[in-house]
Amino acid sequence: DIQMTQSPSSLSASVGDRVTITCRASQSISSYLNWYQQKPGKAPKLLIYAASSLQSGVPSRFSGSGSGTDFTLTISSLQPEDFATYYCQQSYSTRVFTFGPGTKVDIK
Amino acid sequence: QITLKESGPTLVKPTQTLTLTCTFSGFSLSTSGVGVGWIRQPPGKALEWLALIYWNDDKRYSPSLKSRLTITKDTSKNQVVLTMTNMDPVDTATYYCAHTKVAGSPFDYWGQGTLVTVSS
Numbered sequence: 770d771i772q773m774t775q776s777p778s779s780l781s782a783s784v785g786d787r788v789t790i791t792c793r794a795s796q797s798i799s800s801y802l803n804w805y806q807q808k809p810g811k812a813p814k815l816l817i818y819a820a821s822s823l824q825s826g827v828p829s830r831f832s833g834s835g836s837g838t839d840f841t842l843t844i845s846s847l848q849p850e851d852f853a854t855y856y857c858q859q860s861y862s863t864r865v866f867t868f869g870p871g872t873k874v875d876i877k
Numbered sequence: 878q879i880t881l882k883e884s885g886p887t888l889v890k891p892t893q894t895l896t897l898t899c900t901f902s903g904f905s906l907s908t909s910g911v912g913v914g915w916i917r918q919p920p921g922k923a924l925e926w927l928a929l930i931y932w933n934d935d936k937r938y939s940p941s942l943k944s945r946l947t948i949t950k951d952t953s954k955n956q957v958v959l960t961m962t963n964m965d966p967v968d969t970a971t972y973y974c975a976h977t978k979v980a981g982s983p984f985d986y987w988g989q990g991t992l993v994t995v996s997s
Contacts, residue, residue, distance in 0.1 A: 812987040
């Protein structure tokens with residue numbers, strides 16, 4: 770089965786900071802990598818799909834890149850509403866849909 | 878507009894079987910490619926994918942939980958049902974259902990989730 774890791778597990782940042790989160794797959798998943806944002810008590814929200822495609826309605830300060838095994842989610846200028854936990858998820862394997870362990874972004 | 882909503886018991890006893898229903902609108906599970914999955918999240922922990930059913934009744938299960946899970950669909954009622962046997966306190970979690978439009982695509986619409994507590 771494909772395993773997903775994320776780094777860091779948590780980070781503290783200030784409004785306006787550029788933030789980068791990394792996700793790594795245990796084998797190549799091409800570009801079948803998705804990013805979700807989750808706020809406390811809420812369902813996850815799809816941000817980025819297919820590694821770099823922005824979901825409709827998501828602000829352009831969010832971007833994704835990578836292919837194969839290494840991927841990044843970048844927030845170009847962190848806003849107050851972006852403090853949340855971010856999860857990557859692979860959809861390459863149509864048998865098992867693995868999520869990463871999450872990265873919590875909080876206020877410095 | 879696609880919406881999904883989970884329903885079921887909020888409290889189950891250890892060893893009991895959990896039955897959760899996902900009732901959706903805005904799409905049909907008879908449309909080619911479409912799937913509905915279940916994902917759970919223990920309090921303070923990460924998301925864990927459990928199961929998924931496609932429009933053609935193709936089913937997928939988490940290998941670690943496969944022996945305990947059954948997913949079914951009722952296309953006429955726009956519902957997907959997940960059963961999990963032999964519940965344990967470690968299964969306490971918020972359970973979400975979510976839509977995917979084709980194999981390989983993300984979970985683009987999610988229900989609000991339902992918290993299930995396992996306790997005697």
